[in-house]
Amino acid sequence: MNYDYIIVGAGSAGCILANRLSASGQYSVLLLEAGKADDSFWFKIPVGFTKTYYNETYNWMYYSEPEKELDNRSLYCPRGKVQGGSGSINAMIYVRGQEKDYDDWAQAGNNGWSYRDVLPYFRKLETHPLGNTEYHGANGPIGISPMKDAVHPICHVFLKGCEQAGYKRTDDFNGAQFEGAGIYDVNTRNGQRSSSSFEYLHPALNRKNLTVEREVLVTQVLFDTNRRATGVVVKQNGSARHFTAKREVILSAGAVDTPKLLQLSGVGDSTLLAEHRIPLVRHLPAVGRNLQDHLCVSFYYRANVKTLNDEMRPLLGKLKLGLQYLLTRKGPLAMSVNQSGGFFRGSENEAVPNLQLYFNPLSYRIPKSNKASLEPEPYSGFLLCFNPCRPTSRGSIEIASNRAEDPAKIRINALTTQKDIDEAIQGCELVRKIMSTAALDEITVEEISPGPQVSDREGFLQYFREQSGSIYHLCGSCAMGPDDLTSVVDERLRVHGMSGLRIVDASIFPNITSGNINAPTMMVAEKGAEMILEDALTVAGEQAKESAKVFAAAH
Numbered sequence: 137m138n139y140d141y142i143i144v145g146a147g148s149a150g151c152i153l154a155n156r157l158s159a160s161g162q163y164s165v166l167l168l169e170a171g172k173a174d175d176s177f178w179f180k181i182p183v184g185f186t187k188t189y190y191n192e193t194y195n196w197m198y199y200s201e202p203e204k205e206l207d208n209r210s211l212y213c214p215r216g217k218v219q220g221g222s223g224s225i226n227a228m229i230y231v232r233g234q235e236k237d238y239d240d241w242a243q244a245g246n247n248g249w250s251y252r253d254v255l256p257y258f259r260k261l262e263t264h265p266l267g268n269t270e271y272h273g274a275n276g277p278i279g280i281s282p283m284k285d286a287v288h289p290i291c292h293v294f295l296k297g298c299e300q301a302g303y304k305r306t307d308d309f310n311g312a313q314f315e316g317a318g319i320y321d322v323n324t325r326n327g328q329r330s331s332s333s334f335e336y337l338h339p340a341l342n343r344k345n346l347t348v349e350r351e352v353l354v355t356q357v358l359f360d361t362n363r364r365a366t367g368v369v370v371k372q373n374g375s376a377r378h379f380t381a382k383r384e385v386i387l388s389a390g391a392v393d394t395p396k397l398l399q400l401s402g403v404g405d406s407t408l409l410a411e412h413r414i415p416l417v418r419h420l421p422a423v424g425r426n427l428q429d430h431l432c433v434s435f436y437y438r439a440n441v442k443t444l445n446d447e448m449r450p451l452l453g454k455l456k457l458g459l460q461y462l463l464t465r466k467g468p469l470a471m472s473v474n475q476s477g478g479f480f481r482g483s484e485n486e487a488v489p490n491l492q493l494y495f496n497p498l499s500y501r502i503p504k505s506n507k508a509s510l511e512p513e514p515y516s517g518f519l520l521c522f523n524p525c526r527p528t529s530r531g532s533i534e535i536a537s538n539r540a541e542d543p544a545k546i547r548i549n550a551l552t553t554q555k556d557i558d559e560a561i562q563g564c565e566l567v568r569k570i571m572s573t574a575a576l577d578e579i580t581v582e583e584i585s586p587g588p589q590v591s592d593r594e595g596f597l598q599y600f601r602e603q604s605g606s607i608y609h610l611c612g613s614c615a616m617g618p619d620d621l622t623s624v625v626d627e628r629l630r631v632h633g634m635s636g637l638r639i640v641d642a643s644i645f646p647n648i649t650s651g652n653i654n655a656p657t658m659m660v661a662e663k664g665a666e667m668i669l670e671d672a673l674t675v676a677g678e679q680a681k682e683s684a685k686v687f688a689a690a691h
């Protein structure tokens with residue numbers, strides 16, 4: 137079967153592309169997704185992400201290779217395997233990042249990607265209650281809800297503590313002032329998850345020129361002898377099928393599976409491909425390199441006031457909250473558990489904020505067994521968690537075999553630079569500084585983990601090594617840049633040295649952004665879709681010129 141565009145992966149980015157590329161009715165679009173439809177109630181209700189966290193039907197449930205600097209632990213790396221991708225199973229915190237993140241993208245040779253360049257795409261994708269302003273949009277598909285008026289009261293104690301510790305307050309991390317303590321926005325609409333699947337793909341499903349195939353594993357991209365992508369091979373119900381693309385194949389399979397698919401298709405480091413006996417199409421060594429992630433660690437506290445643990449843990453409490461949600465679409469089940477936090481400088485020498493904090497008005501431990509569920513702890517507790525914003529360690533994605541069914545090897549290589557080690561310690565010091573303020577001291581009985589015996593740089597670092605985990609922001613594994621030795625796509629997201637092949641997802645980030653990366657990924661998709669459509673017009677223009685020349689020569 138033949139389509140103008142084939143999009144691989146109906147995740148945060150893929151759903152946006154499917155809508156935008158099919159909107160004019162001019163192009164036929166095929167969207168291929170390995171997972172099922174997002175028709176369960178758990179995808180709608182914000183708290184539903186606790187149900188999909190360890191659900192192998194909807195989650196690829198990857199693990200990293202053992203991380204040497206993290207006590208040889210394998211970190212859990214959940215990824216959405218469902219329409220909407222990781223955007224269907226995430227915690228919905230909506231943060232764009234800071235200006236410098238994108239200015240650095242542009243400075244690395246990517247014209248058109250500075251903060252001022254990408255701001256229009258952030259505005260385009262959202263409907264924000266502030267309406268059309270310099271920073272916000274009023275007509276975009278994704279609903280943004282500030283949690284400001286609804287957070288648990290102890291979040292305000294946290295904000296007071298930050299003020300007492302000398303930190304600024306911000307009312308909008310996505311507005312004029314990124315830095316400071318505040319309450320997060322979430323991508324919800326009327327108390328329901330506002331994912332790119334619900335907001336972009338669902339409304340487009342009836343278009344005649346859009347085909348969505350689910351439960352289809354794309355196993356290979358096909359190329360002609362000119363290295364032009366001509367289509368894909370998929371596995372569906374145990375048998376192989378081919379689809380061909382007249383214009384482009386666009387990879388949106390995410391930061392783990394996009395580089396894996398390129399490597400399986402013969403585009404990647406020639407040594408790695410030879411090791412797995414994959415015929416080389418193009419030596420592109422940066423495929424799978426430059427992987428980045430945010431690693432966080434939590435500090436746990438027992439409170440002398442009621443926290444969300446007291447409401448969410450007992451059966452009666454659960455029933456009450458469930459009823460509140462069903463009747464009003466409000467309450468804790470309509471929000472994220474990460475309610476307040478902010479962006480801070482870990483030292484006076486930092487030019488911009490380098491640490492992100494989350495203050496959660498409840499406490500829970502990530503269960504070791506994937507058979508257990510995420511449950512609040514059995515006491516009035518809360519947690520304060522941090523992650524460095526822009527780690528400098530770089531990891532990799534590499535195929536483990538030449539079979540598409542085998543998960544790729546994920547190496548985050550955490551804490552392999554001195555800067556990252558310093559920031560892990562800075563973060564612990566920042567948590568302790570805020571927790572020692574009068575406001576927080578007043579509601580705290582004790583620090584449960586790591587506990588007061590951990591109080592120096594060595595102890596903090598060891599705690600981070602033993603307890604930190606991924607906060608699920610894998611990106612950068614097919615970075616954008618001008619040089620084909622160090623990057624994979626150019627500034628129009630075209631794979632270097634290939635034609636008819638683009639990447640539009642979190643893998644193109646040259647550097648990770650300071651904050652949660654779903655909003656930046658959706659921005660990449662909005663901008664990517666516009667570039668694809670512009671380039672289609674250019675191609676059409678060139679073809680028309682060519683035909684006119686042929687016609688003129690013949691007459």
Ligand SMILES: Cc1cc2nc3c(=O)[nH]c(=O)nc-3n(C[C@H](O)[C@H](O)[C@H](O)COP(=O)(O)OP(=O)(O)OC[C@H]3O[C@@H](n4cnc5c(N)ncnc54)[C@H](O)[C@@H]3O)c2cc1C
Nearest residue numbers: 145147148149170221222226227228229354390642652654
């Ligand atoms: C548990 C969790 C919590 C998170 N919380 C937040 C948060 O609160 N805020 C935030 O901003 N970010 C959060 N994130 C991160 C964010 O959701 C992701 O970074 C973002 O969704 C990535 O988008 P993507 O389009 O690059 O990839 P994805 O959304 O992961 O999409 C990739 C899609 O491709 C499909 N696919 C993969 N391989 C194949 C194949 N071979 N054939 C066919 N289909 C394939 C996958 O099934 C998936 O649907 C979280 C992530 C997780 C997992």
